[in-house]
Amino acid sequence: MFDYDSELARYHERLLEALDIRPGDRVLDIGCGTGLTTRDAARAASPGSALGIDVSGPMLARARRQAETEGLRNVDFVQGDAQAHPFPAEYFSLGVSRFGTMFFSDPVVAFANIGRSLRPGARFVQLVWQAADQQEWHTAIRAALAGEHASSASATAADDPFTLADPDVVAEALTSADFAAVDVVDVREPVRYGPDADHARAAVLQLRMAREWLADLDAGSAERALDRLSATLDAHDTGDGVWFDSRAWLVSAHRR
Template sequence: MFDYDSELARYQERLWGALDIRPGDHVLDVGCGTGLTTRDAARAASSGSALGIDVSGPMLARARRQAQAEVLHNVDFVQGDAQEHAFPPEHFTWAISRFGTMFFSDPVVAFANIGRGLRPGARFVQLVWQAADRQEWHTAIRAALSGGPASLMPAPADDAFALADPDDVAGVLTAAGFTAVDVVDVREPVRYGPDAERARAAVLQLRMAKDRVSGLDAASAERALDRLSVTLDAHGSDDGVWFDSRAWLVSARRS
């Protein structure tokens, strides 16, 4: 299983810096993955609660095991799609998401559904990726696996960048019933592993890499993987393999 917590450690800090969760709060974590953000929220909301929702059963199984190991009694996880899940009405005082809101089939419907679970005035703070061409991790890895400049490749149809336009994000949230929308440019590197060898193993767990390599014959796949190793090695440093990236930190209030 890909370690998104390690990859996104710098963004975890930026998200947490934008929050002010108090002991009595009730927090909804959308697209919680293995639950790091949910568990952090549960610790901050010590007399309240935190609920993480995600579509991935294996990730949620890990989240539950870790919460049990950390003896957190005010955290829970549910498998489901936040676009249609029946949240308790006007229950949560915060909604948060670390790159977990870009994959909805209908963002307006999804954000309106999340909003119904929030108390009036509650804040919704999320991180979403900016455009694909602003992500060095995306362009460099695609170029390595494809054997050519990323600018010459077809544009990716990737839901990860579905909220890359800040005006669209603001419009979607407003249409879903949110106010005071604020979109801030955030730039942090992402980490794929302590060295090139382990970074390669991590990258090959990602869909963009698996899909590309699986479509190649054996000789072409070997050349692609060699190019990937060279690229990862070039991005190595004393504390790991890093690529530049950019995101939007989006905050809004439930009306």
């Protein structure tokens, strides 16, 4: 399983700062993955609580195990699609998502459903990726693995991480879903793919985009692509991890 928590550690810190969680908050974490944001929110919100939702059963299983290991009693996880899940109405005082909102089939419907679960005036804070050409992790790995086909290699609608890359699109979707005071801030942080090039290669090859790009190649082309990948990762090995540049939007809004 790819370690998104390690990859996004710098963004995680920025997100927690922006959330400003208060004791007694009830936090809803959208696309929680293995639950790091949810667990940190639960600690900060105590005696309040945090609920994480994600579509991935294996990730949620890890989230639950880790919460138990950490002795957290005010955190829970549910498997489901936040676009349609029947959350309790006006229950949560804060909504959050760390790169978990870009995959909704209808962002307006999803944001409206999330909004109904928030108390009037509650904040919804999310991180979303900026455009693909602003992501060195994407362009460098794509160039290595897709090679001469890199310009035509793209994600399908179901797994495209850049659907909310246009801040006007995000703001319009949130406004249409009955949110107000939308604020979009440019955030630039590096992402980490492993402690060294070998670990980074193993991590990259767990990613769906990498597997799909390699699947389009014949055996010889795939071998050359893997050699290019190793060279790319070696070039980004700082001695303190393999790092790539990236840019995101930190988006906040208030439920009307």
